[in-house]
Amino acid sequence: MTSKVRSRLAVLVVLAAVAALLAWALSVVLNRSGDPQAQMKQAMSPQLIEKGAYLARAGDCVACHTSHDGGKPFAGGLGIASPIGTIYSTNITPDASTGIGNWTYGDFERAMRRGIGHDGSALYPAMPYPSYAKVSDQDLEALYAYFMKGVAPVAQANKANDIPWPLSIRWPLAYWRTLFSPLPADEGVAEAAAQSELQRGAYLVQGLGHCGSCHTPRALTMQEKGLDESAGGYLTGAELNGWAVPALRGMPHWSQQQIVDYLGSGRNSVASVAGEMKDVIANSTSHMSDADLQAMAVYLKSLEGGKAPAYQHQPQRSEGTTAKLTAAKGLNLGERLYVDNCGACHFVSGEGAPEVFPRLDGASVVNADNPAALIHVILAGAQTPSTERAPSVLPMPGFAERMDDAEVAELATFLRQGWSNHAAAVTAAQVSDVRAELQHGH
Known part of the structure; x- marks a missing residue:
């Protein structure tokens, strides 16, 4: 290598280092959005804490910030798969050492609506701050009151994310946020949200x-x-x-x-x-x-402008399938499996029972382009949650032990092509893939 080439390489290295330093410096500036010392304008009252508890439910905060293996509410530790690796949710209880107990309202606001962490680093957008940017100041203050005074503190250290270097470098996320996440809405949002049912829903x-x-x-x-x-x-x-x-x-x-x-x-x-x-x-x-x-x-x-649904009810086709299943003659394997395993709840009409067993004729999970969800339900079963409005739990058994991959494929294909449904057939290989995922705990 000649001295001239070495000199040019050295210049390029220096320029690249300078460019990287400038890019990092700009990211630091971008991460200064908001005021970490900002204070609440509302008094920390029981009513505000109660309002915050309701809003935390509306945001489903507990789902991501609670580990599924017996973790305590809001203590974090849930692994969230992403294209760059596994991101672990953080402890958002008011524990002073491992949670957010020492956070100011300004820290909380910056994390929720701007995607900026307590330490000034950019947050991964697994935290839906682009959506939370629409939350009003009044509602955000209520959420802060709830997490500080209405949630039990849990001393649980945060888990390190499983993201390889250099993807684990966070400062470039400041540019992502600047490009794709809006700035917090002004307080007109709070007034608009109360003006009409439509605006409240939006x-x-x-x-x-x-x-x-x-x-x-x-x-x-x-x-x-x-x-x-x-x-x-x-x-x-x-x-x-x-x-x-x-x-x-x-x-x-x-x-x-x-x-x-x-x-x-x-x-x-x-x-x-x-x-x-x-x-x-x-x-x-x-x-x-x-x-x-x-x-x-x-x-x-x-809302308008959605893509046209693939399913269109066709009475003659639906009646034809119902008549064939009722007669129970000349059934193919998928039809026989349906009559033997599914018909008692979903009936030969595929209509199910309102509020009890779901309808299969026209169901989105049956007609989806990707049949993985349907296969998953057939293999693993499903059950409804117990809620105040509907306390009973309605279970559907899984058939992973009763049917092999070919049989599940035949049953799923019948469901996707019987009655008025007209989705693509399912293969045994597709079933095998879903079964493998279930066996590995996904």
């Missing part, structure tokens, strides 16, 4: 409810393709851990009351909850007021 769905975190597709850079109805991709459905997450725009096959019933109890006249939405119902929406559930339903029904 405030809850877009903000604390952070429904878009699961129901909105994400770009390659992992931001949601829209944070409100102004974006065409908002709430158009996505995929989460192998489950097809349905679109929520307009929800043409459900009435407003069916949405309210589902959110309030985990079941309605045509469907029952399964998958990760079960925890949302159990921890969050089932504890919300009828007025807020109605507002959310009004907002979701108001």
Whole structure:
């Protein structure tokens, strides 16, 4: 290597180091958004703490900040899978040494709405701060009051994230946040949220409810393709851990009351909850007021521009399947498996029983492009949560021990192509993949 080449390489190294230093310095500036010394404007009263408890339910904070292996509420430790590795939720109890007990209101506000940690570092967007940016000052103060005075402190150290270097470097997240997360809304939000049922519903769905975190597709850079109805991709459905997450725009096959019933109890006249939405119902929406559930339903029904549903009811096809199952002659393997294992609850009509057994003719989980969720339910079963509005638990058994992969594939294919359903067939290989995931605890 000549001295001229070495000199050029040295210059390039120096320039790269300077550029990296400048980029880091700018990220520090970006992480100074908000005031860590900001104080609450409302008095820390029992009423404010009670309001905060309700809002924490609306935000389902306990779901992510509580370990599923017997962890104490809000003490963190839940592993959240991401494309870059596993992120562990943090302790948000008021413990002074391991939780947020020493946080000012300003620290809390910056973390919730700006994605900036107590130490000034950028937070991973596993924390839905792009949605929480819509939360009003008044509601955020109530949440702070609740977590400081209404939650029991738990001394539990935070777990280190399992993210390899250099992906574990956080300061570039300041740029992600600047590009994809809005600044906190001004206090006009609080007034607008009280003006009409529609606006209240939008405030809850877009903000604390952070429904878009699961129901909105994400770009390659992992931001949601829209944070409100102004974006065409908002709430158009996505995929989460192998489950097809349905679109929520307009929800043409459900009435407003069916949405309210589902959110309030985990079941309605045509469907029952399964998958990760079960925890949302159990921890969050089932504890919300009828007025807020109605507002959310009004907002979701108001949305337009969702993709046309793949399912269209065809009476002749549905009646044909019902007649064949009733006669029980010339049945293929999938049809026989249905009659023997499913018909007693879901009936030959595939209509199920309102508020008890979900309807299969037209069900989104049956007609989804990806059949993994349907396969999961067949193998592992499901059960509704016990809620105040619907205390009884309705279980469906799993058939993993009773059926092999080929049989599950045949049953799932019948479900996806019987009655008016017309989704693609399921293969034994697809069943094998889901079975393997279940065996590994996913």
